[in-house]
């Protein structure tokens with residue numbers, strides 16, 4: 001059966017590459033982006049390679065935008081199989097003279113803005129699309145998290161980003177528990193440190209390496225993990 005996937009923040013970085021990799025597997029991919037022009041250009045690039053990719057606008061901070069995507073999917077496909085919650089921001093800023101953005105000087109608006117995209121956006125997407133997955137008793141949800149949110153190895157700096165990813169992991173576990181009697185598998189993953197606009201040029205991994213576990217979790221067999229955090233296809237500590 002041909003599966004249908006939605007990827008958030010698909011216009012660049014890891015989101016763009018996971019669209020490419022899923023489409024290469026023959027999965028119909030809806031590449032979403034909050035910016036219409038950037039998203040359309042990204043989708044055109046993949047379509048030129050004969051990949052089954054469709055563009056739709058999506059800002060995960062906007063309930064209206066999410067509802068419009070839901071209406072489009074219900075009308076055109078009547079199903080959703082895979083959701084990759086990839087969109088995210090890292091906007092913690094250093095203060096003058098500091099080596100890194102410190103929690104002691106963090107401003108709450110940065111926290112609010114970060115939580116809005118990285119946590120509440122994912123929550124809204126899951127609230128809207130899990131009911132559609134339940135109709136077919138099939139779903140794979142990948143919440144793109146980060147080792148920076150692991151409580152086991154918590155350290156300093158970038159506090160809004162870290163807290164948002166820890167909260168995202170908690171959301172993953174709660175959601176996975178609440179759908180435990182269905183064939184909907186919800187997991188968090190860390191892509192490693194990846195060369196993207198967010199990761200920067202010094203990062204150690206390519207986007208291809210970064211999306212490997214995203215693709216793996218998007219296409220899990222029915223007996224795959226649920227409610228876990230993974231890196232390199234292995235379950236790791238929260």
Ligand SMILES: NC(=O)c1ccc[n+]([C@@H]2O[C@H](COP(=O)([O-])OP(=O)(O)OC[C@H]3O[C@@H](n4cnc5c(N)ncnc54)[C@H](OP(=O)(O)O)[C@@H]3O)[C@@H](O)[C@H]2O)c1
Nearest residue numbers: 009013014059060061086087088146193194196197198199
């Ligand atoms: N790169 C790394 O080393 C690394 C490591 C660990 C985890 N991650 C996670 O991996 C994910 C992707 O990161 P990346 O490295 O590919 O970052 P990126 O190059 O900065 O791309 C981020 C993407 O998220 C989109 N986005 C942000 N807010 C959005 C919103 N409200 N609605 C819709 N789209 C939104 C951006 O859209 P615009 O183009 O419109 O801004 C962009 O497409 C993030 O969740 C990040 O936290 C990355």
